[in-house]
Amino acid sequence: MEGDPEKAARKFLSEHFKLFKMKQDLEDLPFLRKTDSLGGCHVIFQQVFNEVPVYNAFTSVHMDKCNRINKIDICYHPDLSVEWRVEKGISGEEAIRIAVETLRAEKRLAGKITTEMVIYPKDGKYYVVWKVAIPLFNPTEEWYVFLDYKTGIILDILDALLKFTGRGRVFIPNPVVALGDRSLTGESEIPDKAYADVVLKDLDGSGYLRGQHVDTCSTPNRAKEQNLIFDYSRQDPRFKEVMAYYHIDEAARYIQSLGFTGLCNKTIKVNSHGDFVDNSYYSRDKKEITFGTWYIDDGEDADIILHEYCHAILDEQVPGFGLNWSTCPIAEGFGDFLQHVFLLR
Ligand SMILES: [Zn+2]
Incomplete structure (x- = not known):
């Protein structure tokens, strides 16, 4: 077809209006958008009635770089008619x-x-x-x-929430254990085999590490990958976000698989890049976990991530549990116990 893609697509639809059961002038099919891809472009029209869009009624014309039309997807309602008056309805x-x-x-x-x-x-x-x-x-x-x-x-x-699956690289639980090498320090070169490729489940598709159990929303300069592939190494601050997302999400799923479906079944906010201190904490007010970044970032170690998640779990059971000297040892012990049970499961 000659001309620019939108005009070419429109001309083609109009020439074949009977076949497609459309109106010849396509007056109810305004142009919505054009997207380009490697093979060509895609021109999309939206059906309207009295200028009101018809839900999901898109007609897409797919063409190559020479305006050759390869494929057409049509969702068009030929006999659409509805009576309505603007003044007679709810706001x-x-x-x-x-x-x-x-x-x-x-x-x-x-x-x-x-x-x-x-x-x-x-x-x-x-x-x-x-x-x-x-x-x-x-x-x-x-x-x-x-x-x-x-x-x-x-x-x-x-x-409306289509759940998306992403991919990422993490330590399980950390390089010392994964490699069986106790001589590693914060400065050691960490080889590729210390990393595991994992599936990141139920992302919301926004490109952020945000899902049913974890949202890294409190992290400064948070990771965003439109293709949902989060492949970083430990030098990249975003690596810690992937760690937090993966390990907390897996722990929540594991706990629920045991039958405890209501146990802390909520979205925990995470800041994987907290202050330059050797400490991580769970905030009971904000329902948020912050990981410290002194020397080796706490977010590089699943042991610490799960320990902090345990504080969130306990706080859900008994608000404030672990805040005084009689419950604090139990809370800390529970965190260490559960993190090991989980990693050995
Ligand atoms: Zn603790």
């Missing part, structure tokens, strides 16, 4: 109120709630709806609630 604020109440979300809001008016197909009918997007924490969740504009009735609630 966006009202939609948010109903959605938050239904999800019992008020105490777990993790950010701004957004609303969007869309045309929503359901069971062969079309509805004008408010799509309310609600982000939550503890655990990390995001929901789309679709409410009928006319009646305020909830048509659907969708889990």
